[in-house]
Amino acid sequence: MVDPVPRCRARAARVTRAAVVAAGLATCGAGPALAHATEGGLVLLLPTDVYTAAGAAAVALTVVLMALLPDRTMARVFAPLSLFRLPTGRGPQVTSLLSSLGFLWLLWQGMTGERDPMENPLTLGVWTVFWIALVVVQGVLFDIWRWVNPWSGPAALLRGLGLRPVLPLLARLGYGPGIVTFLGFASFLMADPAPADPARLALFGGLYWLGNLAAALLFGPRWLRRGEGLTLLMRSYARMSLVARRGGRLRLGLSGWRVLRTRVPGGGWAVFMLMMLACGSFDGVNETFWWLGVLGLNPLEFPGRSAVVAQNLAGLLAANALLIAVFAVTVKMGLALNRSTLGLGPAMRLFAPTVLPIALGYHLAHYYTAFLVEGQYLWAMIEMAFEAGHDHHGHDHHVTTGFFNTTDSMRRIWLTQAGAVVLGHVIAVMLAHAVALRVFGSARRALLSQAPLALFMIGYTFFGLWLLASPRGV
Template identity: 35%
Template sequence: MILTLPTGHYITAAALTVALTAILGAAAHRLPVMEPRLVLERRIFLPVALTSYLSFVAFLGLVFVGFFGDRDPMHNLMTLVFWTGVWIAVPLGSMLMGNLWRPINPWTGPVRIARTLLGRTGSIGLGRFGHWPAVVGYAGFVWFQMVSLYPDDPAVLAKVALAYWALVFVLAVLEGEDWLEQGEFLTVLFGLIAKVAPFWLEITGNRARLMRGWPGTQVLAMRPLTPSAVVFVSLALAALTFDGLAETFWWQALIGENPLEPTGRSAVVVENTVGLFAVWVTTLGLTLGAILLGRRIGGGFATGPVMLSFLAIAAGYHAAHYLVMLLTAGQYTLAALNDPLFTGDSWLGLPPFFVSYGFLTDPYVMPIIYGAQFVAILAAHLLAVVLGLKLAGQGVRPLAHLPMTVLMVAYTILGLWLLSTARTG
């Protein structure tokens, strides 16, 4: 079945909306007041060290299942929990309720215990490298996810995850648990994405304060991004872009592949590696170029503050890009959690159900899904425009926003095209 979606109308409307918002915002300076408001304050019931340690124990259980469980990735909790739970559900939840990764980070508790037992209080100076360790880790992960041959193989994923956990654990024990906030890519990425949430927790000692505000309110309170953090954010944008681009007919034709009969990952490792790096460099170059051009023609427009606005785009694209995967692989994850040993049990109390992909061919459901993706991308770009206008600083002439506005419009069109164009797989 071929589903016809009105993608041209969506893309045109999105581009015009982003452009109009930026123009009106720059000309009238009428932007919403984005200030945090206290909802409630309470005592912390479960300390982070405890929840982190329990998460670590669960991680070891998943690794065991990855090594000795079913090799079918759709029947193994290692692949299902990581790719659907950690990589999709946690950041999606964090975009609404703040940083959900913080209490389940599998390093904080073990690192704190190890440093206490060793009596270690110092560091080895990893802090001077900024976010570069996270950039390296994220780049390696992106390559593993999008280019390597077996990212879904439970045993391979378990081996890579365990090796990465051990490396980060050793470094964090030597440097201190605070280093995770800038050196471990999952902690950095999920922490940045969570800054767009309308609700979040502020932890002070044994007290937790639930705050609310306009999406992106936390972004305005952040320090300007360092050069290494700018590179990290550009990688987050580039990774999502290439992940969508790599399966399009356009990319397959560009690298000499027949999109109707793909030869598999092993035949295009070099091409996809080069493509991934090229998209990363292009993304970084275009964003920095738009900021520098805006500064030249309008003054102000410092790179560190303005790049914070792209956190909204990274969050929106993550939500839109992985929505279908959440709806499909999420069914397998729920079924596996309900019956992890595949013995007919019902650990979650759910009735037996069959995993179905039929909704992907439903002419009524698919426009709704695409509409949700459209809203996520458009809302992300509108929020990025508002944040960009606020972060640009006082005294900036309206013309300075033109290069960034053009980039935002182009990015909106690209994002919606990637979601709607024909693809392999």
């Protein structure tokens, strides 16, 4: 990065760039260790401490504002507008079938196509289209997963042909299967030595798709609601979308309005929502120089991801346990300050959905730079497919990363990322206050119950912005 400050900082920038290149060469020398498609060394030399303080201050001011607003204001803020009535039909089942066929084609490309992740449609389809773009669309705009879920259509078709569930999905398992399958996906993403390798991704993706389709046939449709981790993640983020169908009508509201108008999640689902935030946070932590230092590794002599598989798995599990424990303590402290008779379990179920804006904001921020690069490769691939169908040749598909080398563009990128994190925390504070008002009635009791949780969210703002600005080299 180019830093607009005097000579000493310019020299530091040159040294940093040389160090990152050295780390890349060292990694290549140790053998292939592909991570997410465009993850690599990054040291941000902007004055991020100022922005971090400003972001945390914005969240703190939101907490103060919540204390000053009249009790009924939050109900009005999150009240959705009714747009128009929507027809019902089998459209989602048809598009789901098409989505599953498309995914099977991607798997075939992963096994037989180009070995370069940026030249193989499977890698771009999974990590760029699904994991970045569709997750953001799901959480920000509308429930797109209802239309592209690659299991619901095939399962419905096979049930229509006479296949019936043969085993009940035991109620006492709750959302446990969904937690396990999501942890399996997160482990592959964060701990596997080469999650972007097309052949490796095709094997994991094929087994994951086939295993969950078999489970959906064995246990019935309930499996996709409780047992399949990615569907559970998308159902959780659907509570954050601006537009949603409710009561047969399309409604539009402030992000998070559905949290206040849907059923309180079960205990397992509440834990899953906290895990979404924990996994997203560790997805950033495990790339930082700080984490490599914890593992006793020199980031400039990184031996490759295959050397830290067990450590990353342990870190992922520890991050989930730590966040759930800290959140439980803050909720318990709020109940104690409020002298509430509400139990910890019901309170956790009520307030866990309020962390969804934080998880979504960090997901957007964390993958924003990856999307800026991978999106170009994806667009080039689409253009080449179109040109091949029309016999056009000679078009030069240029992919650039030059925006990482100028101060102005990096400042815009950083402010976009920081804005997503801060906005997520602001909405989370507002949602938590609205939930507390509904549960405890008076503004005073709501504020007492929210004081520890508000401090948690302000602290997490600092953590999220620090994470974005931390040097990364994995």
